[in-house]
Amino acid sequence: MERFLRLSGGVAAMPGANIDTDVIMPKAFLKGIDRSGLADGLFHDLRFDAAGARRNDFILNRPGMTDTRFLLAGPNFGCGSSREHAVWGMLQYGIRAIAGTSFGAIFSDNAANNGLLLLTLPGSDIALLSDMLDDGAGQWTIDLEQERIEIADRIIRFDVDPAARQALMLGLDRIGETLTHAAHIRAFEQAYFASNPWLAGPAGG
Incomplete structure (x- = not known):
């Protein structure tokens, strides 16, 4: 598992509530016998229309979003089915951390097992982080050792379970x-x- 110490990159806001694992990884991408190709399935029906054309209005398809490493999510992100492919697809796409007020329970377990950092923050912090983005996009640095998000000249503190934090920092x-x-x-x-x-x-x- 790739270590997570201090990482900088783009952030994309997906503020909708109850974005479930069927949306994150549609069932059409669960047929393989291995984990390959799951980055293509990530948010597939939001990224592409029925004819396979890119939806330019979807945030991850905008120009300049190729370095997106973080998501700012709405409440109950990752609810729904237990498919671990949702987390695998996130990591293959390059997403390393998601901040939100709440997450689906099984999605949280799958994230912890695979090295995807979930940050559960108060609504006031999520609102502040959202306000500091430019039309839903921006740049963050997440310092796991110091347990903080750095955006512009602001710092947002977070707490992570010590065992999970240690495992991520060691890449275990x-x-x-x-x-x-x-x-x-x-x-x-x-x-x-x-x-x-x-x-x-x-x-x-």
């Missing part, structure tokens, strides 16, 4: 995080089987 997914405890796991396993040898099987393991 759930498996990588578990493997940091490998020595303790092996020691426990050996001690447990020594105390309960019948569980190890007839060959002693």
